[in-house]
Amino acid sequence: MGPRAREGDRAVDWFGAENSDAARFVLQRGVALVYVLAFVAALRQFRPLLGEHGLLPVPAFVARVPARLAPSVLHRHYSDVLLVALAWLGLAVAATLVVGLPQSGPPWLPLLAFAVAWAIYLSIVNVGQVFYGFGWESLLLEAGFLAAFLGSDAVAAPVTVIFLFRWLVFRVEFGAGMIKMRGDPCWRDLTCLYYHHETQPMPNQGSWFFHHLPLPLHKAEVAANHVTQLVVPFLLFVPQPVATFAAAVIVITQAWLVLSGNFAWLNALTMLLAFSAVGDEQLDAVLPWSVGTQGHAPMPGWFAVVVLAMTGLMVVLSWWPARNLLDHHQKMNASFNRWHLAGAYGAFGSITRRRNEVVVEGTEDEDPFTTDWHEYEFKGKPGPTGRMPRQWAPYHLRLDWGMWFLALGSPSQHRWFTVFLLRLLEADVPTLRLLRRDPFTGRQPRYVRARVFRYRYSTWEELRRTRQWWVRRETGVLVAPQSLETMRSLLR
Known part of the structure; x- marks a missing residue:
C-alpha cells in the first residue's frame, strides 16, 4: 500500500x-x-x-x-x-x-x-x-x-x-x-x-x-x-x-x-x-x-x-x-468509567508475609463437639497438606480466589461465605460442583464450621520425610459449628 x-x-x-x-x-x-x-x-x-x-x-x-x-x-x-x-x-x-x-x-x-x-x-x-x-x-x-x-x-x-x-x-x-x-x-x-x-x-x-x-x-x-x-x-x-x-x-x-x-x-x-x-x-x-x-x-x-x-x-x-x-496515591486495578475502558492496572503493591487459609469442615454427628469432622476440598486453593497445587491458569477459579481474600480478613467476602456454608448444609449440587471433593458425596452434613490455619511450605527435609508440601497449624475459628436451622435464621 x-x-x-x-x-x-x-x-x-x-x-x-x-x-x-x-x-x-x-x-x-x-x-x-x-x-x-x-x-x-x-x-x-x-x-x-x-x-x-x-x-x-x-x-x-x-x-x-x-x-x-x-x-x-x-x-x-x-x-x-x-x-x-x-x-x-x-x-x-x-x-x-x-x-x-x-x-x-x-x-x-x-x-x-x-x-x-x-x-x-x-x-x-x-x-x-x-x-x-x-x-x-x-x-x-x-x-x-x-x-x-x-x-x-x-x-x-x-x-x-x-x-x-x-x-x-x-x-x-x-x-x-x-x-x-x-x-x-x-x-x-x-x-x-x-x-x-x-x-x-x-x-x-x-x-x-x-x-x-x-x-x-x-x-x-x-x-x-x-x-x-x-x-x-x-x-x-x-x-x-x-x-x-x-x-x-x-x-x-x-x-x-x-x-x-x-x-x-x-x-x-x-x-x-x-x-x-x-x-x-x-x-x-x-x-x-x-x-x-x-x-x-x-x-x-x-x-x-x-x-x-x-x-x-x-x-x-x-x-x-x-x-x-x-499520582503518589496511585490506584491499583481501577476502572474510571462503567465501560471498563482505559483502566488502571497493577498487582501486588503489598506482599503478605504469612499465609492463612480458611478450612471448611462438616460432620454428620449429632454432637457439634465431635471429633469426626471432614474437610471440604477446593480445586485450586491449598487444602490437605499432602496435595501438590496444580496449574489452573488461564482458567479462573472464582470461589477459590474469594477464599484467599476471606482469609485476609476482607469484610466484603463475609456475606457470600455465610450463604456458602448454608449451601453446604443443604448439599446444594451446583455449589458442590465448584469444589474438588465433597466428603459426604452428596449427603447433607448436620453441622459445618470454618477454622483458620497458618500454612507454610515444608522444607526439603520435611518433604522427603513426610511427603507433605505444606505444614499447617490452627490459629483460630472463623465460624463455630452451625446447623441448617441456625444458618437459615442467621440469613433471615
Whole structure:
C-alpha cells in the first residue's frame, strides 16, 4: 500500500500499519481465545455464585444498584436461562474469531463480532460483584474493545489501534512497577520474593520449588522485574527492532510468572497484548513460517473514520489512567468509567508475609463437639497438606480466589461465605460442583464450621520425610459449628 490515498477514491491507505499482520493475527485470535475461556468459566460458575439461587444473587444486586452505574443487559431482567443463553452466544462468537471466520470478510464483520462478545461480557462483569472484581476482567474488556477495530485480513491493521494496544501494555507493566515502588518496602529492598511464592493467592505445582530458590536469586528476580516493568515498557514505542525486543522481554517475564503461580488469564493476556509491538519482519527473521506481511486493499473511508473516532475517545479517556500513573496515591486495578475502558492496572503493591487459609469442615454427628469432622476440598486453593497445587491458569477459579481474600480478613467476602456454608448444609449440587471433593458425596452434613490455619511450605527435609508440601497449624475459628436451622435464621 502506498503512502497516500488514491484521489477520487473513498479508500485511505496512509492509515494502515503494514508491518503488523502477525501482531493482528495474534491479538485478534488470542484475545478471542481468552474470551472463550471467560465464557466457559461463566457457564460453569456464574449460576452457583451469582445466579437466582447463588451466593450473591444478581436480582438482589440489580434491585439496589442503578443501571447507570452498572450497565448490563442483565439489569433489565435477570434469569439463569438468559445468562446461559448470552454466555453460549458469546462463546460461539468468540470461537468464530479464534478460527478467523469474521476476519476473512470485510472490516465491519470482526468489528461486529468483537462488539457482541465485549457487550455480553461487560454485562456479566458489571453484575458480577466481588466474584468479578478483578483487574484482569477490565483488561480483557479493554483488549476486546480495541481488537474490534483491528479490521479484517483484507486491510492493513490501523496504526492507531496498534499503538493503543501498546499503550495498554505500557499501563499494565509500568502501572504494576510503580505500584510496587510506591508500596511495600520489600520491593525496594528486593526481598518480596522471600515470601511471595508461599503467600500468593493460588500457588501452582512450581511455586514450592520457586520458593526454595536461593535468596540471592530471589533478589535478582525482583531487580529484573523492576527493569522489565519500569524501563522496558518505554521501548514499546521505539522503532523496530527495539519494540520487538521489548515485547520479547515482557513475554519471557510473563511466562516466568505462569510457571510460578496461577493468576487466571492475566499473564497469558499480557503476553498476547505484547505482540502489538512485534513487527512482521522481525518475526519472520526468527520464524520463517510466521504469518508475514500480506497484500491489502485500501482501507475503506468509513472504517478509517470509525477508527479515528474510537482513537479520539481512548485518548480522552486515557487522561485518568495517565494521571493515576503519576499520582503518589496511585490506584491499583481501577476502572474510571462503567465501560471498563482505559483502566488502571497493577498487582501486588503489598506482599503478605504469612499465609492463612480458611478450612471448611462438616460432620454428620449429632454432637457439634465431635471429633469426626471432614474437610471440604477446593480445586485450586491449598487444602490437605499432602496435595501438590496444580496449574489452573488461564482458567479462573472464582470461589477459590474469594477464599484467599476471606482469609485476609476482607469484610466484603463475609456475606457470600455465610450463604456458602448454608449451601453446604443443604448439599446444594451446583455449589458442590465448584469444589474438588465433597466428603459426604452428596449427603447433607448436620453441622459445618470454618477454622483458620497458618500454612507454610515444608522444607526439603520435611518433604522427603513426610511427603507433605505444606505444614499447617490452627490459629483460630472463623465460624463455630452451625446447623441448617441456625444458618437459615442467621440469613433471615
